[in-house]
Amino acid sequence: MDNFDDVTPLPIETELEDELCRIMYTDEYRETLGLARALLQAGEYSERALKLTAKVISLAPAFYTIWNYRYDIVMHLATQRGEVAEAIDRELDWVDEVTLNNPKNYQIWSYKQALLQKHPFPSFKRELPILQMMIEDDTKNYHVWSFRKWCVLFFQDFSHELSYSDLLIKRDIYNNSAWTHRMFVFKHSEPDSTQIKLEIDYVKDKIELVPQNVSVWSYLRGLYENFWDSKYDESIIKFAASFTSNVQDFDHKDSNLPEIESSHALEFLANIYAYQENKKQNAIRAYLALSSKYDPIRKVYWQRQISLIK
Structure with missing residues (x-):
């Protein structure tokens, strides 16, 4: 002592x-x-x-x-x-x-950043085991994910990230932290159009496994917004519509709205149609259906979306 x-x-x-x-x-x-x-x-x-x-x-x-x-x-x-x-x-x-x-404890991760910035020979490889251990313990620990993102940018090393996020997504397809990290990687690694097409196929496969998963639909929308200037091709529109029983294309009374596989697919379509002059009515139908049956807890939000279209 x-x-x-x-x-x-x-x-x-x-x-x-x-x-x-x-x-x-x-x-x-x-x-x-x-x-x-x-x-x-x-x-x-x-x-x-x-x-x-x-x-x-x-x-x-x-x-x-x-x-x-x-x-x-x-x-x-x-x-x-x-x-x-x-x-x-x-x-x-x-x-x-x-x-x-x-x-x-967020101070720990800030402290590690300060140390690594002063290290003459810092190593991302050294940090990977503790990061994996901490994420294994809590796959949605915001502080750990933030530090991992910092490391990726600090070391300019993206080589582990897509495979790692894929591993976590395979374990838990609802892991929004893993999907968010995957988007972070694409936004900072300048992918070409071929890579984005392959990633869209990857996402579609995950959607088909679990259609009612907001994380995956948000990720798909992010790919189009960030890399294809929100220009949605007809194939992705048809893909999304396959989970909605086409409720956005017809006038339904609340009493005869059919069952659908994914309310998030319907929201995805409504967002697309809202910006197409000849499809605005389809967007309104989609929002009305969400408001009355498929996601009524957000009724005020859907009504607000409709008011923005009109």
Whole structure:
């Protein structure tokens, strides 16, 4: 245990008499934070300060001031000893251990970014195991996915991403995070028209497996909007219509609306028809059907869409 007899802890409480709600800190928390505040104020960048920040983070993982202090200590010691790469590697190993117990802590991922940006020889390969482990634990962890996107751009390495997202989609076709990541990859890797055609075929296969999946229909729409200037070909319109019993093409009374395979396919078609002068009535029929039977919980939204057409 490091000796802090020479340090006077700073108080972490205001001691005001009229405090609305006084926090009941433990003695350990009060002493540890008090010491850390004192060292930070004194500008001490030492091994004992580094160890102390680890203890603070174990008690308060979201304390971003201490994360910043730890970063300054690590870089100071690394520069002083002339071992920047080695010091950052050790720190990244330490962060990975902390990560396992704090999967939703966004400070961790920002901290890793800062370290990698200072590393003389950063490696995406090094980050992949912890990323896979964390996503396996929670496939929709926003902080982990955001860090993975950051890594892809930082290292300019897209080689793992489509196969990885495909693996997750095969496990769970409803995994919106995986579909979103897949779109991110295409938007940043400048695919050609052949690649987009193949991707549309890929999406159609997934839709046929589970037609009532909003993630896949949103992804399909994103492909056309981002890469084909929202120019929907007749084949994709026919494909979507195959899941709607053609309710968008005829006037139906609410009582005789047929069953359909996908309300999302109907919305997909309505969005297309709304911008075609000779198909606006088809769009209105689609929105009315969604409003009355297929997705009435969003009735106000569908009525708003109709008002935009008229």
